[in-house]
Amino acid sequence: MIEREQVLHVARLSRLRLGDEEIDTLAGELSSILDHVDKLAEVDIEGVEPTSHVVPLENVLRPDEPRPSLDRELALSQAPDPHDGAFRVPSPQAEF
């Protein structure tokens, strides 16, 4: 069972400012999904290696040669607030 407090904690980690109603909805939905997911405990995984990738590949390398990167103006062209050749963001503290 996921409590409101846990939802708020995970929302902070996820950088989501959930509305009050959403917190309650998600507490219910996540609890219900995790009830199903908890059935994974029935599988014997003793000594089983985890799979993160299915195609056997190791150390895919390329020559370390300089080449042009994305043009700065182009890279900034989609930014909400480009300024002076950079991405501008609000101050970490509201009062500044």
Place this chain on the structure above:
Amino acid sequence: MADIELLAASGAETAAKIKSGELSADEVLAFWLDRAGRDRLNGYLWQADRDSARQGLGEGGPLDGVPLAIKDIFCTEGVPTTAASRILGGYVPPYTATSVRKAMAAGMPMLGKTNMDEFAMGSSNENSAFGACLNPWDTERVPGGSSGGSAAVVAGGLAPWSLGTDTGGSIRQPAGFCGIVGLKPTYGAISRFGMIAFASSLDQCGPLTRNVTDAALLLNVLQGRDEMDSTSVGIEGGIKAPDAERLDGMTFGVPRALMGEGIEAGVLARFEDTLIRIAELGGEIVDIELPHAGHAISAYYVLAPAEASTNLSRYDGVRYGLRASNEDLLSMYEVTREDGFGPEVKRRIMLGTYALSSGYYDAYYGRAQRVRTRIVEDFEKAFGEVDFVVTPTSPTVAFKLGEKTSDPWTMYLSDVFTVPISLAGVPAISIPAGLAEPDGGGSELPVGFQIAAPAFAEQKLLEASYALEQAIGFDGSAALEGGVS
């Protein structure tokens, strides 16, 4: 050539007629732009015009002049790309996905960008921030998802073929629901560069087409190693058009235990019919076990959200897309993401973050990765005994809009047959097996038949699918006028 013939023609047939001079690429493009312009399914989020469709085109390519619809998850330089999310509203990428670039180099004009579930998260296309897409067979029903738009436009006569992506069934399930062919290649067969990431260990690009031959032609163009995607390896020797007529000596495994409750009677009937067709063509049907496949949905809904929660951390209001607040930095992140993401995306970010958070990582993420290993082993063992694994593509035919939106898990179960294959990373195709009434009655709707093969055995998979397709003789033309107003 009469318009009605062009509408019903496959991509391969149209390409041949352009090559022979019977049709000009100009008239083919004009025909399809007109059709796409009359979209009544909300299948397209963006449509090309005569000039934009031709941008970046190669000349004399093998598929010269046959237009292609592209899921809005592929970055296209100069053309809006949203992944059906508000957080990418108005985003115009500065580069083009490798798969799209290859399609253009082969001579295929881009017809438009198709609707989808937001960030490919969903099985009904109802999670699009720009409205649901409708099924051309019955506009009160969903086309499936997440590549719902890509399936609906091909089935509904708004495009000759399309590109989609499949993470847990997002090509195969909508192809099944719309009565067309959908192929998810082996993980690594096609470059993922420029494909907006959802769950990187599972995402794969693939074609949605009118028939198996078209799927083969597109796969041949799309596959290959790409230095921009270090997980791409391509398919050795490429892919040629299939021509098998028989299935002699081939064995087809049926995981009966996986096909328990929740399968509609009509779906099961078409599945059994298809097994009879296989036997008539000389194939052998064998019962097999996939002992851990029943846990696939649970493992998937830990692994895919975990990967999604990290992939989607890039949407922070700094470099592109929506910025919803300028109060202070933390508020800017939180309010932008709160306003920009839809409910299913937030649900999965929350689920994934929870599964990766301190104290829960081993219990959820670590365990799910180990269960995935068990499922990979199940398929390895099965393919030691049989050539193919077959199931219905989905337990039901296309369901009604709103029917499964109240309970996330009910929606997730729509992918019960497609997800195990995704976790194993092997290729699978959905071909139309005929029509069936939904449980509870109503007009008949398409049923998909799924065939999975060992990793990189796409040629063999396409040969068997082609032989079976000829024997089934499915006719999807009833839906071809369903897409236009």
